[in-house]
Amino acid sequence: MTKKTLETQSNTPEQGLDYRWHLAQSTVEVETTELEFALMRAFEGFGRWQSECLANVCDLAATGPENSLLHIIRMNERPKSIKDLARMTNRDDVPNIQYSLRKLIGAGLVMRKGAGRSGVTYEVTEEGRRVTEDYGRVRRRLLIAAIEGVPGFAQRLDEASRTLNLLSGIYEEVARVAATHRRG
Numbered sequence: 001m002t003k004k005t006l007e008t009q010s011n012t013p014e015q016g017l018d019y020r021w022h023l024a025q026s027t028v029e030v031e032t033t034e035l036e037f038a039l040m041r042a043f044e045g046f047g048r049w050q051s052e053c054l055a056n057v058c059d060l061a062a063t064g065p066e067n068s069l070l071h072i073i074r075m076n077e078r079p080k081s082i083k084d085l086a087r088m089t090n091r092d093d094v095p096n097i098q099y100s101l102r103k104l105i106g107a108g109l110v111m112r113k114g115a116g117r118s119g120v121t122y123e124v125t126e127e128g129r130r131v132t133e134d135y136g137r138v139r140r141r142l143l144i145a146a147i148e149g150v151p152g153f154a155q156r157l158d159e160a161s162r163t164l165n166l167l168s169g170i171y172e173e174v175a176r177v178a179a180t181h182r183r184g
Contacts (some may be wrong), residue, residue, distance in 0.1 A: 039164075049143070060107045065089070066100040070124070073110055074132050079121035088166065104128075155172035 024033040047064025054060060054067050062070070070090050073080050080088075085097055101122060103108040109128035114120045126133060147153050 031039050035167075037156075053135055053138050053142070054131075058107075058109075058131045059111070060103075060131075061101075062103070062107075065091075065096075066103060068110055069097070069100050070104055070128065071132060071135075074124045074128065079113060079123040081118070081121050085122075092174075113135050 002079060019030045019034070021033075024030040028075070039108055043064075043074055050064040050067040051062065054062055068089060070084055072085060082094060082097055082101070086092060089097075091097060101110060101112070105112060107124075109127050110122050111121055112120060117147075
């Protein structure tokens with residue numbers, strides 16, 4: 001959205017929508033806020049998609065983050081530690097990751113190996129391998145086919161991935177700054 005468009009929209013609502021509010025006064029604030037709302041909606045839609053896709057291949061009622069952990073554990077066919085999983089998902093809520101791992105272990109999809117603080121890793125079981133393979137087939141049949149049906153969308157996904165990775169770094173940095181200067 002250009003500054004001219006924002007001015008037109010904010011000064012004459014009958015000619016367009018007014019996107020201004022307490023988080024969105026300037027053009028860059030409006031654009032950032034619109035992206036943040038799109039990101040929230042995409043995250044929630046992605047979580048629902050993951051749950052429905054998994055429900056097509058097994059009886060486990062898993063959240064989107066639990067589903068992600070299952071696939072990340074399988075990624076590259078090598079075991080992952082909790083530290084690996086936290087780093088790869090940009091999470092620091094280790095107790096929640098541990099809870100999700102217990103749920104995946106209880107469902108027979110993941111197994112724990114090793115002992116001690118640094119020696120514990122997680123890998124998929126044969127059932128976990130079957131579920132992730134079936135999930136991949138459903139994903140290709142539904143999601144990937146839908147994406148391939150939109151001309152030029154693969155390039156847009158590439159640009160979106162780069163943008164979101166950059167934005168992730170910006171959020172991390174400003175979160176550190178905010179934590180450093182927190183009042184009271």
